[in-house]
Structures are given as C-alpha cells and as structure tokens.
Amino acid sequence: MKLLLHEFRAQQLLFWRNREAAFFTFLLPVIFFLVFGSIYGNSTITKEHLRAAPFLQAGMIGYGVASTAFAGLAISVVVRRESGVLKRVRGTPLPPAVYVLAVLLSTFVVFLIEATTIIVIGRVLFSVPLPDRLLSLFFALVIGSASFAALGLGLTGFVRSAEGSSAVINFVYLPMALISGTFFTPRDYPGFLRAIADVLPLTYFTKLLRNVMVRDHHLWSELGSLAVVALWGVIGAIAAVYRFRWQPRDG
Amino acid sequence: MSTIVVRDLVKSYGSNEALRGIGFTIEAGEVFGLLGPNGAGKTTTVEILEGYRKRDGGTVEVLGADPQTAGSAWREQVGFVLQSSSLYPNLSVSESLRLFAGYYAAPRDPDEVVELIGLDEKRDARARTLSGGQKRRLDLGLALVGDPTVLFLDEPTTGLDPGARRAAWDTVRGLRALGKTVLLTTHYLDEAEQLADRVAVLTRGEIVSEGTPAELTGGAVETEIRYRVGSDEVVERTSEPTRRLHELTGEALERGEELDALEVRRPTLEDVYLELTDE
Numbered sequence: 218m219k220l221l222l223h224e225f226r227a228q229q230l231l232f233w234r235n236r237e238a239a240f241f242t243f244l245l246p247v248i249f250f251l252v253f254g255s256i257y258g259n260s261t262i263t264k265e266h267l268r269a270a271p272f273l274q275a276g277m278i279g280y281g282v283a284s285t286a287f288a289g290l291a292i293s294v295v296v297r298r299e300s301g302v303l304k305r306v307r308g309t310p311l312p313p314a315v316y317v318l319a320v321l322l323s324t325f326v327v328f329l330i331e332a333t334t335i336i337v338i339g340r341v342l343f344s345v346p347l348p349d350r351l352l353s354l355f356f357a358l359v360i361g362s363a364s365f366a367a368l369g370l371g372l373t374g375f376v377r378s379a380e381g382s383s384a385v386i387n388f389v390y391l392p393m394a395l396i397s398g399t400f401f402t403p404r405d406y407p408g409f410l411r412a413i414a415d416v417l418p419l420t421y422f423t424k425l426l427r428n429v430m431v432r433d434h435h436l437w438s439e440l441g442s443l444a445v446v447a448l449w450g451v452i453g454a455i456a457a458v459y460r461f462r463w464q465p466r467d468g
Numbered sequence: 469m470s471t472i473v474v475r476d477l478v479k480s481y482g483s484n485e486a487l488r489g490i491g492f493t494i495e496a497g498e499v500f501g502l503l504g505p506n507g508a509g510k511t512t513t514v515e516i517l518e519g520y521r522k523r524d525g526g527t528v529e530v531l532g533a534d535p536q537t538a539g540s541a542w543r544e545q546v547g548f549v550l551q552s553s554s555l556y557p558n559l560s561v562s563e564s565l566r567l568f569a570g571y572y573a574a575p576r577d578p579d580e581v582v583e584l585i586g587l588d589e590k591r592d593a594r595a596r597t598l599s600g601g602q603k604r605r606l607d608l609g610l611a612l613v614g615d616p617t618v619l620f621l622d623e624p625t626t627g628l629d630p631g632a633r634r635a636a637w638d639t640v641r642g643l644r645a646l647g648k649t650v651l652l653t654t655h656y657l658d659e660a661e662q663l664a665d666r667v668a669v670l671t672r673g674e675i676v677s678e679g680t681p682a683e684l685t686g687g688a689v690e691t692e693i694r695y696r697v698g699s700d701e702v703v704e705r706t707s708e709p710t711r712r713l714h715e716l717t718g719e720a721l722e723r724g725e726e727l728d729a730l731e732v733r734r735p736t737l738e739d740v741y742l743e744l745t746d747e
Contacts, residue, residue, distance in 0.1 A: 223570040227559075234558035301554030308518060308548050309614065310540035311571040464520065 220315050221322075228323035235293070242289030243331050246281040250274065250335050251342070253400065258343045262402070270343040271431045272402065278332045278358075278430075279423035280399040285328045286362045288390040290320070291369035292382045299379035299465045307463040317370075325362045332358055353429045353436035360443065361422045364450025368418070371453035374460020399423050418449035469532065471496045471618060471649045472517065476526035479512055486512045488673040489526065494666075496617075499640070499650040501664030503657065505745055509673045510653040511551055514622045517651065518548055531618060544572055547611035551622040553603040557596035561587050561606055564595060565613050572614040585609040585639060601632025608639060619643060621652045625659060637662055657738050671745040684740050692735065696728035 233239055250273065258270035297303050306316055339345035348354050372389065376382050396410055397403065397419035403411055414420045421442040428434040428442075436443070472494035479487040486509045494500040502510050515521040516528060519535035528535060533542050556564060565578035582591050585605040590598060595606060604624060611619060621640070625633045640663050643650055654660055660667045661681045668678040677684055691709035693716065695702055706712040709732060720727050735743075 220570070223567075227567045230563070231556060231558060297556075300557075301550055301552055302556060304520070305548070305550060305554045305610065308520075308543065308546075309568060309571040310543040310573070312540065 220311065221319055224311070224316060224319035225322050228319050229326065232293075232323060232327055238289055238293060242285045243327060246277050246284055246331060247334055247338065249280065249400075250277040250338060253277075254339070254343045267431065268345075270339060271345045272427060273400075274335055274339040274343070274345050275426040275430045276399040276423055277335050279361075279397070279419055279426055280394050281331045281335065282328060282358075282361045282365050282422060283390050283394050283399070283419055285331060286324050286365040287369040287372075288386050289369075290324050290366055291372050291376070291386050294320075294370065294373045295376050295382035295386075296379045298373065298462060299382075301465055303463045304465065313463070321363070321366050324366055325359070328362050329358060348430045349433050350429050350435060353434070354426075356436055357422075357425055357429055357439075357443075360450075361425075361446060364418060364422075364446045364453065366453075367450045367457060368453030370461060371456030374456060374462065377466055393417055393419050396420075397423055418446050421445040470494060470529075471498075471531060472500075472651065473527070473529040474513075474517070475528075477513070477516065477523055477528060478525035479509075479516065479521070479523050486673050487516075487523075490670065490673070490675045491526075492668050492675065492678060494649060494651060496649050497644075497647050498665050499644050499652060499663055501660035501667040502651065502653045502670055503655070503660045503664075503667050503741065504653075504670035505655055508670045508745075510655075510670055511622055513670070514620050514651065514653055518546070518620055544574070544614060545617045547614055547616035547619045549604075549607045549611045549619070549621045549624050551626075553600075553607050555595040555603060555606060555610075558594055560592050560594050561598075561609070562591045564606060565609055568610045569613045574615060575613050576615045578613060581609045581613050584612065584642065586635065599632070601628045601635065604628060604632070604636060605639065608636075612643075616648070618649045619651070621650060623653055623655070625654070625656065633659070657741050669741060669744050676744045677740070690735075692731075692733045692739075694729065694731040694733070701729075 253273055254270055258268070258273060260269045261267065262269055262272065294303075307313060336345075336347065340347055372386065376385050394400070396406075396414050397417045398406075398414060399419065403414045403420065406414065425436075425439050425442040425446065428439055429436060470493040472492075474493070475491045476489045477487050477491065478485075478489050490509075490513065492500070502513060504510050512521065516523050517530055517535055519538060522536055530538075531542065531545055535542075556567075559567065562578060562582060565581055569575035569578050582588055585608055587602060587605055587609065590602060595603065598606060608621070608624065611621075624640070625636045628636060637659070640650065640652065652660075652663060664681065666678070666680055667684060668675045669684070670676075690705040690707050693704045693706065693709065693713060695716070704712065713732060716727065
C-alpha cells in the first residue's frame with residue numbers, strides 16, 4: 218500500500234510534468250468543450266427539446282476517456298517501454314502489479330479531474346445543471362476509465378516503436394471519437410458510419426454518460442451499454458495479458 | 469561459494485547460436501570483465517544473468533539463485549546498468565534517485581548516491597537536460613541506490629567522450645572499494661585492463677580466453693621480432709624470444725651486417741584480443 222502510494226505520487230508528477238501529453242490528453246477535451254459549446258451550445262435538439270450544451274458536455278467527457286485513459290496512456294507506456302524505463306522498473310523489487318495499478322490509478326485521477334473541470338465549465342459558462350446521479354456518474358467513469366485503459370494497454374503490444382506510437386494511436390482514437398458521436402449525435406450519420414459506431418465502445422460509453430448526466434438515468438438501467446463497454450475492456454485486458462511487453466523491441 | 473556461476477550456457481535466436489556453451493565463475497568482491505566485439509553475445513549473457521532472458525541450456529546462478537525464477541528478495545541484491553540509458557526524462561536527478569530508493573527495503577541514502585556518482589551540482593536538473601556522460605552516471609546511481617551486492621554494467625562507457633569515460637572508471641573503482649561484485653561488459657580493451665580483476669574474451673558465442681589482464685598478455689602468446697632485410701620487412705613470432713634474438717643477432721654479427729629497424733615487441737592486450745577475435 219505504501220509502495221502503491223509512492224508510485225502513484227511519482228506517476229502524477231510524471232503526468233503533469235510532461236506538458237505535451239498533459240495538453241493533448243487533459244486539456245484538449247476541455248478546450249473542445251469551450252469551443253463547440255460556444256458555437257452550438259445553445260441550439261436545441263429538436264426531437265427532445267433539449268439544449269445541445271448538456272449533450273456536448275457528456276460527449277466531451279466521453280472524448281476525455283478516449284484521450285486520457287486510452288490514447289494518452291498507450292502512448293506514454295510505449296514511450297517508456299521503448300526507452301527502457303519499463304525494463305529498468307521491472308528489474309527492481311517493485312512488484313509489476315503495483316506499478317501497473319499505480320499507473321491506472323493515476324490515469325483515473327487525471328480523468329476524474331478532467332471530467333470535473335468539464336462539468337464546472339458547463340455549469341458556469343453554458344448553464345448546464347449539475348448532474349443529479351453523482352454516484353451513477355462516478356461508477357460510470359470508473360468502469361469507462363478501466364475499460365479504455367485496458368484497451369490502451371492491449372494496443373501497446375501492437376505498436377512497434379516510440380516514434381510511431383502517436384501516429385498509430387491517433388489513427389485509432391481520433392476516428393473513433395468522431396464516429397462514436399462524442400461531438401455530434403451519430404443519429405444523423407450515413408448508414409455505414411452508424412454501422413461502425415454500433416460496435417465501438419465509445420459509442421456506448423457516450424450514450425451511457427448522456428443517459429446518466431442529461432436524462433438522469435440510474436447506472437443499473439443502462440446495463441446494455443455498460444456490458445458493451447466492459448466487454449471491450451475484457452478484450453483489451455486479454456490482449457494486454459498476452460501482448461504487453463516490458464522490454465523495448467530491440468533488446 | 470562463488471557469487472556468480474555460469475556453466476555450459478547455451479542460447480540461440482532462431483538459427484543463430486548466440487552462446488555456444490560458455491562458463492565462468494565470479495567471486496565475491498571481484499570485478500569481472502566480459503570483453504568482446506559487438507555481437508559476440510555479451511548483452512545476451514548479461515541479460516540472462518539479470519533474469520531478462522531465458523536460456524536454452526546450462527546452469528546459471530547469481531547469489532545462489534536462478535535469475536529466471538528469482539523473486540523480489542533477489543532483486544533487492546542486484547543492480548543493473550542497461551546498455552542504453554533508461555531514465556524518466558522529466559524527473560530530476562534527486563527525484564529519480566528517491567523514486568527508485570523507495571522500491572527497496574534497505575536503500576542507500578539518495579544524497580550519498582548523488583555524491584558517489586558526482587552529480588551534486590546537477591541534483592535538481594531534469595534527466596533530459598543532462599549530458600550523455602551524466603545520464604550514464606545517473607543510470608549507475610539508480611543501480612546503486614538499492615545498495616546491491618552484485619552489479620551488472622552493460623557497456624557503461626560506450627559513446628562517452630574520453631573525459632567522461634575516465635570519470636566513469638573512477639566510479640567503477642569506487643564500487644570495488646565498496647566491496648561490490650561487478651560484471652562489466654565492454655568492447656574497449658583499455659577499459660577491461662584498467663578496471664577488471666579478471667577478463668574473459670567472448671567472441672561468436674564462445675569464451676576464447678580467460679584470466680587476469682597480465683595472464684592474457686603474458687605466457688602463451690608469442691613475442692614478435694621485426695627487422696628489415698633490404699626493403700623487405702621480416703616478422704617472426706617466437707615463444708623463446710631470448711634464444712631467437714641471440715641467434716639472429718649472432719648470425720648478423722658473423723656476416724658483419726646490421727639488422728635494420730630491429731624491434732622486439734611483447735604483445736599488448738590489444739594484440740591478444742585481435743588475435744583471439746580474428747575471423
């Protein structure tokens with residue numbers, strides 16, 4: 218436990234010190250919320266007579282989990298692996314599970330701060346009411362963060378070099394964020410995009426967030442979406458168990 | 469009991485036999501040099517001893533344990549410097565040392581380690597801002613902060629400028645004074661000669677010679693005698709230089725000739741090495 222806390226502190230320091238990564242994973246969803254919220258936050262979604270801002274807010278938290286727990290985590294793990302840092306850590310008495318747990322915990326805390334920031338900005342700038350189902354929201358964030366982190370760790374096994382990691386991971390996560398409807402509702406997408414959206418975990422996580430945050434649903438009334446997100450998480454975890462490496466490619 | 473025991477160690481990568489049954493032992497407090505050209509199998513050997521690679525055959529013991537199955541109690545006792553620098557670029561020297569010190573049950577004081585590796589003035593500098601030599605010293609510091617009894621140094625000075633190499637040598641000499649058992653790999657002869665108590669020459673997966681640097685250069689290897697006859701240079705190798713030189717000079721005196729450019733050379737470690745590792 219003491220070791221976990223020791224490593225968690227180091228991981229937090231490392232995350233916030235790495236300015237590029239902190240901007241890319243933490244700040245970008247916040248900035249997108251500010252920009253798009255200003256552009257179309259006040260337009261209405263005709264079908265339900267709801268303002269767009271709350272939808273966008275939930276969508277940007279969905280985008281946040283993809284950028285923080287999935288893309289950001291995967292890139293930093295590949296960079297650490299290829300620079301030999303993971304190999305070195307593996308050579309110390311620190312149990313590998315403690316290291317992985319500290320990294321996951323640190324990622325979750327970053328995502329939690331990000332989600333809170335987006336909620337506060339929504340309240341202050343775009344008059345979005347604070348979410349009522351706080352406990353449901355919290356557990357949704359935990360499950361989403363865990364599933365996307367598992368997917369991110371699983372993906373690292375398929376990325377060969379630190380140089381290529383941003384390219385490969387962005388290639389996966391940016392289209393996913395767009396197709397899953399974190400920015401716009403996928404309802405009006407052409408059929409083939411909707412077909413892709415229908416299998417992506419982020420589609421279900423965003424839907425889950427919107428139902429919990431905007432429509433005040435309980436988490437347990439969203440078991441279908443939750444199951445899809447968790448299933449993807451399990452797939453990611455299996456890939457991580459079989460493909461995760463501590464050593465760089467060439468040694 | 470020896471600190472490190474290697475017997476009949478075999479390792480292949482596909483059809484490439486990286487290690488063809490090598491063996492050596494290292495005693496407590498000894499600095500042992502594994503010398504060889506690139507691709508000889510040095511890093512493979514060290515990584516098997518560190519527990520990073522699985523061997524195909526033979527026995528390996530480090531501190532009485534098999535590195536392949538040894539646990540965290542064993543890792544408390546063993547420190548590594550990997551072949552390439554592996555640091556968190558955004559942590560300072562003292563933050564890095566403190567982080568790694570926290571992984572060990574009985575670490576050295578990080579402030580003491582900072583002095584030991586000569587980075588006092590850089591203690592608050594981020595690792596990314598350090599020079600190549602300073603990074604290697606921090607690598608060594610991270611290996612030392614757990615206060616290990618055995619240290620593996622895989623080419624600790626490759627790529628350093630001469631000044632930084634000298635500084636690294638001083639640090640390794642300091643390790644001997646601390647009573648550490650050190651396995652050092654290098655492809656620099658002078659480094660092995662300067663630092664190691666005993667040297668094994670590894671080439672193409674086999675140990676071709678082993679002994680103290682003095683043993684390697686003395687004894688078995690022949691002395692070289694060179695001289696010139698007209699425009700031709702004559703090179704002779706002999707294991708009895710005194711007798712051969714006496715014969716040569718005697719004959720020359722009888723003929724009333726001078727042996728032009730006469731030279732008698734005892735082989736340096738470099739000659740021995742080049743001879744041993746020659747294709």
